[in-house]
Amino acid sequence: MDDIPDFLANEPIPDMALARGHAQHFSAVDQRVRRGRAATSNPDGRFEKQARETFHDGWDIDEDLPPIKTDVQVERAKSIISRNDSPDIPFERSINPYRGCEHGCIYCFARPSHGFMGLSSGLDFETKLFAKPDAPRQLTRELSKPGYHAKTLAIGTNTDPYQPIEKKWRIMRQILEVLSAANHPVAITTKSALILRDLDLLSAMAEKRLVKVAISVTTLDRKLSRSMEPRAATPPRRLEVIRQLKEASIPVGISVAPVIPVLTDHEIERILDSGKAAGATEASYILLRLPLEVAPLFKDWLLENHPERYRHVMSLIRSMRGGKDYDAEFGKRMKGSGPYAWQIARRFDMAAKRLGLAKRGIALRDDLFVSPGFGGTQLNLF
Structure with a gap:
């Protein structure tokens, strides 16, 4: 450990990091392979019985390694509406068109969550x-169940429904079509400009007070954004999305998420000013959340991209998390202490x-809901 730089001397290095001039993940993937990706490694899932480790075999052969491509598989979900009763989350129901x-x-x-898939x-x-092409059909079936009562559905609270693969799969578009036809309220969170594709549906729903959108802006620094959220829209583009949604009379807010000490917390006022404008x-x-595997992944990224800030960032994170990398206690996990x-x-x-800027904004209507089973479609005989 003698080779660790002075600025890391008093900071515990993650177990999976080596020190040789700087800290580096022992299973770090070649930079040429992970171009356009944020994670520096691909550690085994926490539920796997075996663990793999990469190592240098001593051969200094310069190989032309192709970048990792995006692979999409179909997931046949048994249900599409997820429910939660967490006291610090402002919604009870959500939909995730994609996994990952x-x-x-x-x-x-x-x-x-990818650990549950063995990944x-x-x-x-x-x-x-993983894409869920059956989601619109499943949603129609679940909305048609006897006794179903409409409450705002949150979409984009886990993974982004408008991530790049949505351009081809169009699952979110179809979900909106189902919700619009049923007059069902929905709250969408995204950091993608692809949402502008659906302005026609969103505008029609907004007229009935059935939709609102939150655009997530982590930083206004294009270089930092490119590094830590590589395939999301640039910060200026996200602000432009807010402007176009506003012009289309669609209620839109700005989500400063996550706030990262040292790296982005100094931008809070500027981000809000820009969002308002x-x-x-x-x-x-x-506040930045580092549950389970996210903590070592974030640390490795921080060590590779901002090693001079590592100790300061982690010190402040732990000061807000009871001395730990993360505190999952309700009421504290979102804002810290x-x-x-x-x-x-x-x-x-x-x-x-x-x-x-309001904290909650407009309340969406749930009294206009019309079950797909009674909205002009043929009823089941039995």
């Missing part, structure tokens, strides 16, 4: 994706108040 996300945000708290939360999460009417924020977390909350609240 090509945007590849290194900080994504959904990465560990890695690293590069697998960004490249081995573009047309946002409400705002929210979430301690003086620095309080300061972030106060800065956000003061800026939002100054700009007239």
Whole structure:
């Protein structure tokens, strides 16, 4: 450990990192292979019985390695509406058209979900994706069940429904068509400009107060954004999406998520100012979350891209997480605790108040719902 730089001397290095001039993941994937990806490695899933480790075999042969391509498989889900009763989440129902996300945000708290598929939360999460083409049909069936009562469906709270593969699969578009026909309320979160493709459906739903959108803006720094969320829309493009949604009379807010100490927390006011200028009417924020495998993945990315800030970033994160990388306690996991977390909350609240940005925004209507089974379609005989 003598080769670790001085600035890391008092900071515990992740078990999976080596020190040779700088810290590096022992199973780091060649940079040429992972061009356009955020994760630096592809560790085995936490449920796997065996673990693999890459190593140098001593041959210095310069191989022409092709970049990892995105692979999409079909997932036949038994149901499409997920339900939760978490006290710190403002929705009870959600839909995920896709599993995994090509945007590849290194900080994504959904990465560990790939472990349930026997895959890695690293590069697998960004490249081995699952599409649910049956989602619109499943949604129609679930909305048609006797006794179903409409409540706002949240889409984009786990993986982005408008990630690049949606351009081909169009599952989100079909889901919106089902919801629009049933007059069902929906709240969408995305960091993609592809949502503008569906302005026709969104505008029609907005007229009935059935939809609102939140555009996630992590940073206004294009270089930083490219590094940690490589396949998402650029920050200026996301602001332009807010402007176009506003012009189409679609309620739109800005989500400063996640707030990352040292790297992005100094931008809170600028992001809110820019969002307001573009047309946002409400705002929210979430503190960086590092559950399970996300913590070592984020640390490796930080060590590779911002090694001089590693100790400072991790020190502040732990100061807001009770001395740990993450605290999953309800009420704390989204906002953190301690003086620095309080300061972030106060800065956000003061800026939002100054700009007239609401925390919750408009309430969507759920009294217009018409079950697909009674909306002009033929009823079942039995």
